Amino acid sequence: QVQLVESGGGLVQPGGSLRLSCVASGRTFSSLTIGWFRQAPGKEREFVGTISKSGARTYYPDSVKGRFTISRDNGKNTVYLQMNSLKPEDTAVYYCAGRYSVIDFVFNLVNDYRHWGQGTQITVSS
Numbered sequence: 001q002v003q004l005v006e007s008g009g010g011l012v013q014p015g016g017s018l019r020l021s022c023v024a025s026g027r028t029f030s031s032l033t034i035g036w037f038r039q040a041p042g043k044e045r046e047f048v049g050t051i052s053k054s055g056a057r058t059y060y061p062d063s064v065k066g067r068f069t070i071s072r073d074n075g076k077n078t079v080y081l082q083m084n085s086l087k088p089e090d091t092a093v094y095y096c097a098g099r100y101s102v103i104d105f106v107f108n109l110v111n112d113y114r115h116w117g118q119g120t121q122i123t124v125s126s
Contacts, residue, residue, distance in 0.1 A: 009120030022096030038092035093119040
């Protein structure tokens with residue numbers, strides 16, 4: 001069973017930056033595609049980016065493209081979400097999620113992922 005733990009959340013001013021980390025337990029991290037999602041109060045969970053198991057492929061929605069970057073270090077069982085030029089509308093609980101994949105591919109739907117972290121709060125406010 002894979003366990004995912006996010007960290008790095010907090011309060012940041014508009015225009016600022018934060019880096020979230022997602023650390024996974026187990027020896028099969030390099031077989032996992034990792035996705036990042038967020039959920040604001042009263043809203044559905046929203047996709048914010050994904051990285052394939054090798055790290056060669058990434059995919060972002062237009063809402064964060066050019067501002068958010070996902071990377072991974074399979075030697076450390078860790079995926080990072082670098083968030084720049086943050087806006088108040090980025091305020092949400094951020095989750096990382098994982099799924100095993102035979103192919104080096106990316107997935108952008110909530111239902112594509114089986115394993116989820118507990119989430120970390122990001123608040124963008126002055």
